[in-house]
Amino acid sequence: MISFNERETRTHSMPTEGRRAGMVVALRATSDGTEFPLGVEARRWVIGSGDSCDVVIADPYVSNLHCVIERRPGGALLVRDRPSRNGTMIDGNLVEAAELRVGSYLSIGRTTLIAIAAPGGEQTSALGALRGRDPALRATVEQALRAAQTDCNVLIVGETGTGKDLLARAIHEASRRAAGKFVAVNCGGIPRELIGSELFGHEKGAFTGALADRDGYFVEAHGGTLFLDEIGELPIEMQPHLLRVLESRRVRRVGGALDRPVDTRIIAATNRTEGLGTESSKLRVDLYHRVATVVLLLPPLRERMGDLTELVESILAELVSEHGEQTVSEDGWRALASYPWPGNVRELRHAVARGVALGDGELGPSDFFPELRFGRTVPGLPPDSMVPLVPYQQMLRGAMEQALSTFGTIRAAANHLGMARSTFSDRAKAWGLLSPRAKLKLGK
Numbered sequence: 001m002i003s004f005n006e007r008e009t010r011t012h013s014m015p016t017e018g019r020r021a022g023m024v025v026a027l028r029a030t031s032d033g034t035e036f037p038l039g040v041e042a043r044r045w046v047i048g049s050g051d052s053c054d055v056v057i058a059d060p061y062v063s064n065l066h067c068v069i070e071r072r073p074g075g076a077l078l079v080r081d082r083p084s085r086n087g088t089m090i091d092g093n094l095v096e097a098a099e100l101r102v103g104s105y106l107s108i109g110r111t112t113l114i115a116i117a118a119p120g121g122e123q124t125s126a127l128g129a130l131r132g133r134d135p136a137l138r139a140t141v142e143q144a145l146r147a148a149q150t151d152c153n154v155l156i157v158g159e160t161g162t163g164k165d166l167l168a169r170a171i172h173e174a175s176r177r178a179a180g181k182f183v184a185v186n187c188g189g190i191p192r193e194l195i196g197s198e199l200f201g202h203e204k205g206a207f208t209g210a211l212a213d214r215d216g217y218f219v220e221a222h223g224g225t226l227f228l229d230e231i232g233e234l235p236i237e238m239q240p241h242l243l244r245v246l247e248s249r250r251v252r253r254v255g256g257a258l259d260r261p262v263d264t265r266i267i268a269a270t271n272r273t274e275g276l277g278t279e280s281s282k283l284r285v286d287l288y289h290r291v292a293t294v295v296l297l298l299p300p301l302r303e304r305m306g307d308l309t310e311l312v313e314s315i316l317a318e319l320v321s322e323h324g325e326q327t328v329s330e331d332g333w334r335a336l337a338s339y340p341w342p343g344n345v346r347e348l349r350h351a352v353a354r355g356v357a358l359g360d361g362e363l364g365p366s367d368f369f370p371e372l373r374f375g376r377t378v379p380g381l382p383p384d385s386m387v388p389l390v391p392y393q394q395m396l397r398g399a400m401e402q403a404l405s406t407f408g409t410i411r412a413a414a415n416h417l418g419m420a421r422s423t424f425s426d427r428a429k430a431w432g433l434l435s436p437r438a439k440l441k442l443g444k
Contacts, residue, residue: 090107091104404428
């Protein structure tokens with residue numbers, strides 16, 4: 001959020017590179033997933049905190065009449081600042097008037113809205129791919145988007161498969177560097193003897209096989225973002241060289257004699273949490289403090305199983321054009337909900353893709369876990385007789401119960417889950433989720 005005193009006097013023209021095609025038909029809040037539909041006809045919408053606005057944002061840092069969105073003939077959306085107290089930003093750029101395209105981030109006050117395309121349009125941004133309404137996940141995403149408005153280094157901590165790469169890309173796309181390159185490097189996948197050359201570049205003849213000058217990843221990401229995935233896998237003897245570059249913002253090629261300035265934003269990630277930030281960690285303490293200006297924690301899938309249904313259905317939707325429409329049987333839902341998913345969302349995606357490839361219409365446990373076809377057990381999956389009854393309705397019940405506990409009211413909980421208030425209240429009453437006080441309020 002930009003305060004009034006920090007607000008710039010000039011505005012930025014929006015770059016066209018990296019934008020996605022398609023028509024924006026809705027705005028989705030990144031904090032809780034609330035969507036604000038926008039019609040396709042030519043008209044205008046006023047956005048602000050005032051009750052008279054077409055899109056009302058409950059944020060004390062949003063002006064009463066903050067900005068206006070205009071649908072132009074042909075479908076394009078133009079955003080105009082009113083002007084507001086704290087400014088209007090698109091993809092990290094302070095604007096007075098600019099086009100809003102699919103996948104762009106509209107930031108007003110402390111609220112960030114992502115522009116959503118019509119179903120069947122191009123895939124949205126990395127932020128749109130981070131699906132789920134779990135409070136811990138959404139809190140992490142919100143922190144990430146706030147960090148994106150600065151140039152500070154970020155460390156993302158999470159188990160393998162939790163989406164660290166997606167979160168890093170979402171930070172890049174929401175930053176002022178969005179028009180620059182996003183360079184992702186798997187630090188654990190570079191041969192030890194080539195790490196210096198890959199990161200910093202090399203001069204011709206610096207070593208056997210160096211047949212020409214080469215820029216490293218730091219120079220390649222100049223003006224953009226360098227994502228150092230699994231930074232804890234870097235050999236300990238290479239970490240001081242990386243620390244020097246981060247501190248000086250200058251890089252020297254292997255075999256070179258001159259330093260070269262680089263303007264690169266660093267996002268790092270690790271799944272090694274043992275002793276992180278201490279002498280017992282494989283990541284040096286001084287390097288940890290350099291990259292961990294902001295630390296973001298991604299929860300494992302087993303701790304946000306209320307998102308399982310949304311994740312599975314989104315994966316099925318992505319595969320429908322190639323394999324046709326498929327559903328999941330009740331036994332299939334029980335198996336998915338009973339498995340601990342040590343590989344997290346990545347493992348879930350592979351299991352669903354495998355099930356779609358092997359299944360025929362309705363997917364059951366053996367489609368997701370082929371070992372069951374041959375009478376073998378799946379580590380972590382209870383035998384059939386021990387699988388708890390967790391059908392789709394019970395998973396939904398758990399998500400509703402969690403939403404009520406978190407948000408306190410039926411309306412807020414229903415908005416969080418994207419359900420109609422009447423549908424939520426009917427199911428909550430039928431499943432005994434409402435306290436006597438809540439029932440009394442509902443009856444009024």
